[in-house]
Amino acid sequence: GYIGLEAAAVLRKMELEVTVLEMAPRVLARVTSEVLSDYLTSLHMMHGVSIKTSTQVNGIQDHEGKLQVVCNDNAEYLADFVLVGIGVGPNTTLAETAGVSLDDGIVVDEKGCTSVPHIFAAGDCTRHPNRFAGGNVRLESVQNANDQARVVAANMVGKASIYDAAPWFWSDQYDIKLQMAGLNSNYDSTVTRGDPTNAENEGFCVFYLRAGELVAVDSVARPKEFMAGKQLIARGITPDKANIADEQIEPASWLKP
Ligand SMILES: Cc1cc2nc3c(=O)[nH]c(=O)nc-3n(C[C@H](O)[C@H](O)[C@H](O)COP(=O)(O)OP(=O)(O)OC[C@H]3O[C@@H](n4cnc5c(N)ncnc54)[C@H](O)[C@@H]3O)c2cc1C
Structure with missing residues (x-):
């Protein structure tokens, strides 16, 4: 994903040896087209990154002072350190305790209101109506966190506002x-x-x-x-x-x- 590739770029600039292991058949398959995936693959390979696609990590274990990454094709990679960038989940424990409706995130309306009056939510943790998604979506981005937070803050102080920003x-x-x-x-x-x-x-x-x-x-x-x-x-x-x-x-x- 983006985090793995950004980290790979930074680590190559530091002249470290980098191997990217990706379970999907191509990098960024979840979020972009084949054209972009192909371009980024060649960009990283040109900078000396080794990219292994269709490769699922089954385990990581200590091995003589290093880390050994074991994959589904039985390939093993020895590493000084491993960065795992495989997505995040929303931390909804507090919302759950408060009795707020959840659905892979805190469910809010276009004003940021949750199912419980006087409790609002904004940012990565929310599943909100979004016309650009054609339904409800949970977005992880700075744009979403900032723009939604502004709308929610306005609604909290009584200035009716609807979240409708293009992601x-x-x-x-x-x-x-x-x-x-x-x-x-x-x-x-x-x-x-x-x-x-x-x-x-x-x-x-x-x-x-x-x-x-x-x-x-x-x-x-x-x-x-x-x-x-x-x-x-x-x-x-x-x-x-x-x-x-x-x-x-x-x-x-x-x-x-
Ligand atoms: C490595 C990395 C790179 C990224 N790069 C980009 C990028 O290039 N562009 C982009 O658009 N987005 C990027 N993102 C995503 C972006 O960082 C997030 O979308 C954004 O930070 C979301 O803001 P937020 O306020 O919703 O959540 P967060 O930034 O996660 O802030 C939530 C805060 O709430 C606190 N918290 C949680 N539970 C409680 C509690 N019970 N009580 C009190 N505090 C609590 C947490 O400690 C945290 O500080 C990146 C994310 C990561 C991890």
């Missing part, structure tokens, strides 16, 4: 800035703008569509496309696919009626 995320790996907007779950087609094989020089991005509507964009060193994409998604505008792919067309023009 966005970022990840820095080596000198590359990845910026993502929207949620690409269940996308059924993509449009790539730019050439992933020339990403080092010019960046590229992938636009995700679901039933013909733009739902997300992943950009590699393409801030203009990211900014335009974020606004398009927030406003529910889908440019023509040919216009998205056409590098002669400025991203800002997609927003013009």
Whole structure:
């Protein structure tokens, strides 16, 4: 995932030997397209990271002063240290004690109200209605934590406010800035703008569509496309696919009626 890859990039910069073990057939399979996964795999390999996909870790044990990581294919890796980045779960013990409704997180409405009057929640721990997800979702991002917290704080002091921000995320790996907007779950087609094989020089991005509507964009060193994409998604505008792919067309023009 992003945490494992970001850590790999930092550790390579420190000239440590890094092996990434990934259970899925490709890196970031849960959150991004094959184009992005392939690009990031080659980026990391170019920087000397060894990436093993379809490799499930079965156990980690002490071995003569080192750690031995044992995998499902019986491969063993000796390491000085192991970083485990396999996702997190919400800590809902306090909410549970308070009698608040839970569903893989604290269930809140668009104002951040829980099922118990006068108890609000915001951030990673909440499952909230989100039109960009097409239903309830639990998001783990700084954007969500900040924007939802502002809405919840306003509601707590009696200023009615609805949480309706378009999700966005970022990840820095080596000198590359990845910026993502929207949620690409269940996308059924993509449009790539730019050439992933020339990403080092010019960046590229992938636009995700679901039933013909733009739902997300992943950009590699393409801030203009990211900014335009974020606004398009927030406003529910889908440019023509040919216009998205056409590098002669400025991203800002997609927003013009
Ligand atoms: C390694 C890492 C890298 C990340 N990188 C990115 C990134 O690049 N971009 C991005 O958008 N997001 C990133 N995230 C996610 C981002 O950090 C979280 O989405 C964000 O911090 C969520 O904020 P929060 O306030 O909801 O929760 P948290 O930041 O988890 O804060 C919750 C706080 O509540 C405290 N707490 C819990 N229970 C109790 C209790 N009973 N009483 C009192 N206090 C309690 C906890 O100690 C904690 O301090 C990253 C996360 C990690 C772990």
